[in-house]
Amino acid sequence: MEKTHSDGSASASGELKHLRLRRQLQELAQELKPGEALPGERQLEEMFGVSRITVRRAISDLVRDGELVREKGKGTFVSHGMVRSVLHLASFNDDMRAAGFQPSTRVITAELSEPPEAAASHLRLTGDAPAYRLRRLRLANNAPVSVDESWLSPELLPNLLAEDLTGSLYRVLSASGHPVRRVQQTVQASAASADIARLLEIAPGAPVLLFHRRSFTGPEEPGTPIEYSISTYRSDRYQISMTLAQ
């Protein structure tokens, strides 16, 4: 059998090879369960008669869309599910449970450390004054959904590092006498940085939902700043829901 050869642009049918392969791989993935492995890249290039770079391109697109997951040395796997969250001062754990998932939290970092400018400014820290830095991976059914990076006031929370930080942070703040009463936050779409991507098990550059949050405690308006945080959610496993009226 004579092999047809191509150095660029669309195939005979007018469709780009990587787009066609992408669809083919989607179909292949649908016959598998979450966590199951696809054939390796070199196998796929034999199976579909394309170059490895075309295979990688098709897989990269699917990885970015959250349909596939790649692990160096191990392979490429079928991906997971999604949570929809209403915007309110609810805990991650409650949201996950409401959606039928089993939440858990892995504390990656809990330390006193010098905060970035935005956090220092919100927490009204002067000079090189340190703040608590918590970096936590939030999971649903043991699959990563978000990375929360929080900076907290050491003045208000002298014993924070002695607390159990694997549950709701807001519950911990409340039990310490500092319930979060008000939050200002922004939401945007972004591309996952390399280290966040690794934690969330997504490709660097995959779309993520990014929250920047400034939290306040105390009864007065606007309240005393207590937390500055950046939360990064996997786009395939988390979205926001709301009702607006006038």
Next chain:
Amino acid sequence: MEKTHSDGSASASGELKHLRLRRQLQELAQELKPGEALPGERQLEEMFGVSRITVRRAISDLVRDGELVREKGKGTFVSHGMVRSVLHLASFNDDMRAAGFQPSTRVITAELSEPPEAAASHLRLTGDAPAYRLRRLRLANNAPVSVDESWLSPELLPNLLAEDLTGSLYRVLSASGHPVRRVQQTVQASAASADIARLLEIAPGAPVLLFHRRSFTGPEEPGTPIEYSISTYRSDRYQISMTLAQ
């Protein structure tokens, strides 16, 4: 001078070539103004002594992050600015003006057409009943910010296609006796599809903020469905802001 040659992995300094080049290109872009062109890919490979695929990789990352913009046949350009929107029933135009941008709207499609299942379901259309389909590109200072794809009820709006659709759609609905009183929407991060990417002048796969919206009119609760829409916003030019309290 002897050319050093590499077939993979990190350079002598331990840093991946495409990451180093990415930083170098960021610096180069900072010396330019939005809209100004970078040197072409083949020039960049000469300038930085890397292969074209490495140049393309570095540029792709910056395009995905919204820092650069690529146009086939024309070149690669420095990118634009950002709007922050509070979640409310405000118009796109008002939001843009509030942020100091000059809004405009380009109507790409305005037709009667068969709606997708989700739109038909919301609008309570039966069988093959058509709906109005509006596809509009929303711009700020003549640069694309979002693509709005709306499906509207022909029953409530018999003369919609005769209206001026380059302003606020909600104002048109209001003037037709059907003010939007309530909206249910979800927000997620997603990767731009090829056709949306083209309209928004971003790379296919770049992160975008995706709104799915169900709008209701009329005084009763929940109201009469009048619009189903999907809006896709460039992540580098649009984000959401909110205050939550308890």
Next chain:
DNA sequence: CGCGGTCACTGGTTATAACCAGTTGTTCTG
């Protein structure tokens, strides 16, 4: 039996090359 090394696999990076398709500017012809 346990640990370390090797091998065969995995994905990741980078190279050169070829070709396609879009854009723009210049030149030639009617």
Next chain:
DNA sequence: CAGAACAACTGGTTATAACCAGTGACCGCG
């Protein structure tokens, strides 16, 4: 002078190739 054709540029796609680094299984040695 206007339009068409051509050339030189642009980014986009795909190929083959080489090498790197991670993973897991298997084998050999202590």
